[in-house]
Amino acid sequence: MIEQQIIDRLTQIVGKENCSTVTADRICYSYDATQQQFLPDVVLHPASADEISKIMLLANEKFIPVFPRGAGSGFSGGSLPTRGGIVLSTERLDTILKIDEENLVATVEPGVVTEQFQQAVEKVGLFYPPDPASLKFSTLGGNVAECAGGPRCVKYGVTKDYIIGLEVVTPTGDIIKTGGPTMKGVVGYDLTKLLCGSEGTLGIITKIIIKLLPLPEAKQTMLVMFDSIDGAAQAVSAIIKGKIIPTTLEFMDGRTIDCVRQATDLDVPAAANAVLIIEVDGDREFLNKQVAKISAIIKPLGVVETRIATTPKESEALWQIRRSVSASLRKVNPDKFNEDICVPRSRVPEMIRRIDKISATYEIPIVNFGHAGDGNIHVNIMINKKVAGELEKAEKAIEEVFKGALELGGTMSGEHGVGIAKAPYIGLEITKQAAFYMKTIKKALDPNNILNPGKIFLDDKQTANH
Amino acid sequence: MIEQQIIDRLTQIVGKENCSTVTADRICYSYDATQQQFLPDVVLHPASADEISKIMLLANEKFIPVFPRGAGSGFSGGSLPTRGGIVLSTERLDTILKIDEENLVATVEPGVVTEQFQQAVEKVGLFYPPDPASLKFSTLGGNVAECAGGPRCVKYGVTKDYIIGLEVVTPTGDIIKTGGPTMKGVVGYDLTKLLCGSEGTLGIITKIIIKLLPLPEAKQTMLVMFDSIDGAAQAVSAIIKGKIIPTTLEFMDGRTIDCVRQATDLDVPAAANAVLIIEVDGDREFLNKQVAKISAIIKPLGVVETRIATTPKESEALWQIRRSVSASLRKVNPDKFNEDICVPRSRVPEMIRRIDKISATYEIPIVNFGHAGDGNIHVNIMINKKVAGELEKAEKAIEEVFKGALELGGTMSGEHGVGIAKAPYIGLEITKQAAFYMKTIKKALDPNNILNPGKIFLDDKQTANH
Numbered sequence: 050m051i052e053q054q055i056i057d058r059l060t061q062i063v064g065k066e067n068c069s070t071v072t073a074d075r076i077c078y079s080y081d082a083t084q085q086q087f088l089p090d091v092v093l094h095p096a097s098a099d100e101i102s103k104i105m106l107l108a109n110e111k112f113i114p115v116f117p118r119g120a121g122s123g124f125s126g127g128s129l130p131t132r133g134g135i136v137l138s139t140e141r142l143d144t145i146l147k148i149d150e151e152n153l154v155a156t157v158e159p160g161v162v163t164e165q166f167q168q169a170v171e172k173v174g175l176f177y178p179p180d181p182a183s184l185k186f187s188t189l190g191g192n193v194a195e196c197a198g199g200p201r202c203v204k205y206g207v208t209k210d211y212i213i214g215l216e217v218v219t220p221t222g223d224i225i226k227t228g229g230p231t232m233k234g235v236v237g238y239d240l241t242k243l244l245c246g247s248e249g250t251l252g253i254i255t256k257i258i259i260k261l262l263p264l265p266e267a268k269q270t271m272l273v274m275f276d277s278i279d280g281a282a283q284a285v286s287a288i289i290k291g292k293i294i295p296t297t298l299e300f301m302d303g304r305t306i307d308c309v310r311q312a313t314d315l316d317v318p319a320a321a322n323a324v325l326i327i328e329v330d331g332d333r334e335f336l337n338k339q340v341a342k343i344s345a346i347i348k349p350l351g352v353v354e355t356r357i358a359t360t361p362k363e364s365e366a367l368w369q370i371r372r373s374v375s376a377s378l379r380k381v382n383p384d385k386f387n388e389d390i391c392v393p394r395s396r397v398p399e400m401i402r403r404i405d406k407i408s409a410t411y412e413i414p415i416v417n418f419g420h421a422g423d424g425n426i427h428v429n430i431m432i433n434k435k436v437a438g439e440l441e442k443a444e445k446a447i448e449e450v451f452k453g454a455l456e457l458g459g460t461m462s463g464e465h466g467v468g469i470a471k472a473p474y475i476g477l478e479i480t481k482q483a484a485f486y487m488k489t490i491k492k493a494l495d496p497n498n499i500l501n502p503g504k505i506f507l508d509d510k511q512t513a514n515h
Numbered sequence: 516m517i518e519q520q521i522i523d524r525l526t527q528i529v530g531k532e533n534c535s536t537v538t539a540d541r542i543c544y545s546y547d548a549t550q551q552q553f554l555p556d557v558v559l560h561p562a563s564a565d566e567i568s569k570i571m572l573l574a575n576e577k578f579i580p581v582f583p584r585g586a587g588s589g590f591s592g593g594s595l596p597t598r599g600g601i602v603l604s605t606e607r608l609d610t611i612l613k614i615d616e617e618n619l620v621a622t623v624e625p626g627v628v629t630e631q632f633q634q635a636v637e638k639v640g641l642f643y644p645p646d647p648a649s650l651k652f653s654t655l656g657g658n659v660a661e662c663a664g665g666p667r668c669v670k671y672g673v674t675k676d677y678i679i680g681l682e683v684v685t686p687t688g689d690i691i692k693t694g695g696p697t698m699k700g701v702v703g704y705d706l707t708k709l710l711c712g713s714e715g716t717l718g719i720i721t722k723i724i725i726k727l728l729p730l731p732e733a734k735q736t737m738l739v740m741f742d743s744i745d746g747a748a749q750a751v752s753a754i755i756k757g758k759i760i761p762t763t764l765e766f767m768d769g770r771t772i773d774c775v776r777q778a779t780d781l782d783v784p785a786a787a788n789a790v791l792i793i794e795v796d797g798d799r800e801f802l803n804k805q806v807a808k809i810s811a812i813i814k815p816l817g818v819v820e821t822r823i824a825t826t827p828k829e830s831e832a833l834w835q836i837r838r839s840v841s842a843s844l845r846k847v848n849p850d851k852f853n854e855d856i857c858v859p860r861s862r863v864p865e866m867i868r869r870i871d872k873i874s875a876t877y878e879i880p881i882v883n884f885g886h887a888g889d890g891n892i893h894v895n896i897m898i899n900k901k902v903a904g905e906l907e908k909a910e911k912a913i914e915e916v917f918k919g920a921l922e923l924g925g926t927m928s929g930e931h932g933v934g935i936a937k938a939p940y941i942g943l944e945i946t947k948q949a950a951f952y953m954k955t956i957k958k959a960l961d962p963n964n965i966l967n968p969g970k971i972f973l974d975d976k977q978t979a980n981h
Contacts, residue, residue: 151752151861152890174758196701207699209708210676223948231857232889233673233929235662235712236937236944237971238953242675242708246701263758286617292640292729335801391697395617423698424618463699471702478702482689486960487704493959494952505703 051090051134055111059093059135062103067094067141078136081121081128082183083470089116089130096141098216098224098255105222105253108135108499116501117249119159119191122183124387125468127195127248131503139190142255145169153261154213154230159190159254163197166259176264178205181464190254196246198464200297203422204330205262207464209245214258217244220251220495230258243490248466249501251494265330268296269340270364272356273347274321278302280351281323282398285421288327289394291346293339297328298422302401305374305418312377315370320353325421326371328364374418381414382431386443390454391425391463403453404428411442415450425463451477467505475506517556517600521577525559525601528569533560533607544602547587547594548649549936555582555596562607564682564690564721570603571688571719574965582967583715585625585657588649590853591934593661593714597969605656608721611635619727620679620696625656625720629663632725642730644671647930656720662712664930666763669888670796671728673930675711680724683710686717686961696724709956714932715967717960731796734762735806736830738822739813740787744768746817747789748864751887754793755860757812759805763794764888768867771840771884778843781836786819791887792837794830840884847880848897852909856920857891857929869919870894877908881916891929917943933971941972 060068069075069092080086090113095101108115114134121128130136142158145166149155150173157166163184167177180199181187187197193215198207214228217240227240244252275281281300288295301309303322310317317324329339340357358364378385392400401417404426408415419427428450432439451461451474461471461478475484488506492498517536526534535541535558546552556579561567574581580600587594596602608624611632615621616639623632629650633643646665647653653663659681664673680694683706693706710718741747744766751764767775769788776783783790795805806823824830844851858866867883870892874881885893894916898905917927917940927937927944941950954972958964 149859149861151756152859153755154859196705198699202699209705219948219952223951225946225949225952227949229926230859230924231891231926231929232860233664233668233857233886233891234926235928235930235932236926236941237933237949238717238956239662239675239708239712240949240952242705242711245708246705251704263755263760266758289619289729290617292732294729332801332804334804335798338798338800391699393615393618393620393696394698395615420699425697425699458696460695460697460700460702462701463697464701466701467703475702480691482685483691483693483703483706485689486685486691486706489959490704490956493955 051113055107055113056091058107059091059104062100063093063095067096078118078138079130081126082124083126085126085129087129087131088133089136090133092136092138094138094141098218101137101218101253101255102222102224104135104137105218105220105499109221109497112497113499114502115499117253119188119194120186122187123191123195123468124465125470127466127468127504128191129469131469137253139188148173148175150175152230155259155261157189157257157259159188159257161189163187163189163192170261171264174264175261177211177259177261179208179211189257193245193254193257194247194249195466196464198420198425200299200420202420203298204294204296209242211260212241212245212257213260215241215244215254216256217252217254220500228258232260246466248468248504250491250504267333267336268328268330268364269336270358270367271327271340271343272367272370273325273327274318274353275323275325276320276351276353278323278401279398281325282421284325284347284350285397286395287346287350288343291342293329293343295327295422296330297326298420299326299371300324300421301371301374301418302416304414304416308377308381308416309370309373312380313373315373317370318353324370326367378416378429378431381416382433384432384434386430386447388428388430388447388450389419389425389463389465390428390450390459390461391423392454392457392459394422394424396457396459397421397424397426400426400453400457404450407446407449407453411446413439413442413446415446424459448474469504472505472507517579521573521579522557524573525557525570528566529559529561533562544584544604545596547589547592549590549592551592551595553595553597554599555602556599558602558604560604560607564684567603567684567719567721568688568690570601571684571686571965574601575687575963578963579965580968581965583719585654585660586652588653589657589661589934590931591928591936593932593934593970594657595935597935603719605654614639614641616641618696621725621727623655623723623725625654625723627655629653629655629658636727637730640730641727643677643725643727645674645677655723659711659720659723660713660715661932662930664886664891666765666886668886669764670760670762675708677726678707678711678723679726681707681710681720682722683718683720686966694724698726712932714934714970716957716970733799733802734794734796734830735802736824736833737793737806737809738833738836739791739793740784740819741789741791742786742817742819744789744867745864747791748887750791750813750816751863752861753812753816754809757808759795759809761793761888762796763792764886765792765837766790766887767837767840767884768882770880770882774843774847774882775836775839778846779839781839783836784819790836792833844882844895844897847882848899850898850900852896852913854894854896854913854916855885855891855929855931856894856916856925856927857889858920858923858925860888860890862923862925863887863890863892866892866919866923870916873912873915873919877912879905879908879912881912890925914940935970938971938973
């Protein structure tokens, strides 16, 4: 526990109503989407970079760990207060400071909710593409810290591709600016991109400068059912080889479709063994041409049925199948490990085959769907933790899934990050030398190991296995 | 000078023919595009990451500075061997290792010449957009180290937007891989982007994994002459507000056009006071629509004349005016300082007016052209060094140009980097705290200050002025 005298100093910094040691509050900030739980000693809601700087100075003085937190929607435990100490919530920093329509640049605070920001820029005809599944509650600060992705990344890239500048409180309490509102800039190291995806270990984000695009004029959605996963995967490659980069190329494998069939009354033909949802956006006339071209390209690849939506309402209906997946999975088994490996696009079918084998070996249902366009597969390992031995089997299966992805030139995580969930496995992907380079940066910038300690890399003795 | 015994060990590493202390060779590697000259002690041409690793280990053992070098086409002195020691040329690492047409990814060695790579991928229908002016001789390794830009960046972004993985020899001699061939990846810190634009101070690039795009079907070029720079600048903003992001939006100011008129017999009407070259690319039919839309948007903004090219040959003719600029400038004055500030797009006219004032104050011709679409202005300060006082006036003018850009929310360098040319001014843009964060990274990763020392940041005593 933190001494009362330090709590008093923290209270002085953020104000009484923004510093809580009440158990109920601490519990509220003890978990994230991993469903793991760690109780912090105190929860702080600072209102400015200045207050955060003071908190960091005090934390360094007293060696108290600080865990920055957006909405706690992360899937890898990045915001969990694993060592007690301070949870530093950015919820009060929730202002969209500026939307510069002339320069297509916005400046926001980190606590702004992703979807609210998207809606605000769309109102003035602009577009912020990154669309993590959690966008209704996730914050932009968390999105930046984890480098969130989403379905639209095939065409538009991930969060970091839109972040051109930051204001950050460093682990030792300095307030610095990185990058800026210009489209180019090469003065000094690109700290902006280093901080994107650094999972809150190298600085606390207090302002974000975001590059925007003009909002595409229109969108069309196709839902295509294939008789095999290979047909769907070939379709992905063929579309891109055909020089079309769709906005979205989502896939669901046979098991996923089975789940949907069992759990819902949505119309999914029996012959369908894989589904692609393909979206294109841009000039209205040009879209018709693109959809026709896509239809022609995929026709020989075992198409069972194609549905095309041209209005937002029709599109929403097509997405129903995809959106029903998460709820449907719960019928398979109560506990889910949601991994998010990414392989080169062309290796997706091979990866799915490997996962099927792993599933058979360990006798655990594994359900795959995700962003086929960029090879990012959400691998859902479904178990019942209450059944003896299932958890251990799941852990072995996860390790084999990671190894498979790496053997195919991929990565353990496309968009969820490492946090604590993947930290035990990081040695599979990153060599000791590369890890040393990363840890050297962390140690130099955070000599007291105050900021989000124990994330990405376990303590040295714990990682010795890999 | 380096002791013979060390030269012998270096010779053992790279082979006799790839280690030279001959004066003629050393002179060849003593300069870059800044026209400054520093003689290295020895020039090495290693053939592999392994050899480079051994060189770095030896350099650390003996405290010899190592200056990595691509083609030496940089404008800020990034590759200059300012402290003697070793020039490490990557010229022999010149193989395109793989072009993966299915995944739109290439792997290359750093010594591959930019244009040769572009041509190789275009042959198979793919596209590598970054196009620095030096692309006929610059290398991809140098492009990555400096994060090169170019005219096409308005639509397509800069070098770092295409670099998804690297193999790097660290300052202390480890060989590490960063990123990989997947479109997404968030395992550990994004060292790839940190190394892009780090000017060879954090590692020596030995392999580059590059994301490619499908080659656009067609291109159209418009050359538009305006009666004022304000009209041209408003055109830039209006086009982008009209939801068109052209491939290229190059501008030339009145003085630039005067130079071209005086030095060439190209047809430039007397009423033209600013020129925009606008290129759009994509689907052939759609381009006609875009060009018509652009013509309508810019019509009320003081258009003197519009020329449209639809074939590569016609396009080449339009680009003649832009390509003749550099040679034309030499007629103004023999010596040129080529700066590359970048401001938010909408501030370009204000920046040009400020530069005109600075030009008047110091009685030095300043000629501006560049990439208006992303606010990146090439500011050419033309003097005759032989005239007493001109150099001093130029230096003061440069500092004022930088200050002006920063006041307008811009940066001192959009694409050329800091090197030694802008190092004395870096304190204008980067606060002490941000510089401390950057230097902390450098010091931790290169404790002996072996790799490209003295670049970006001057020694501490020298920077005290700012």
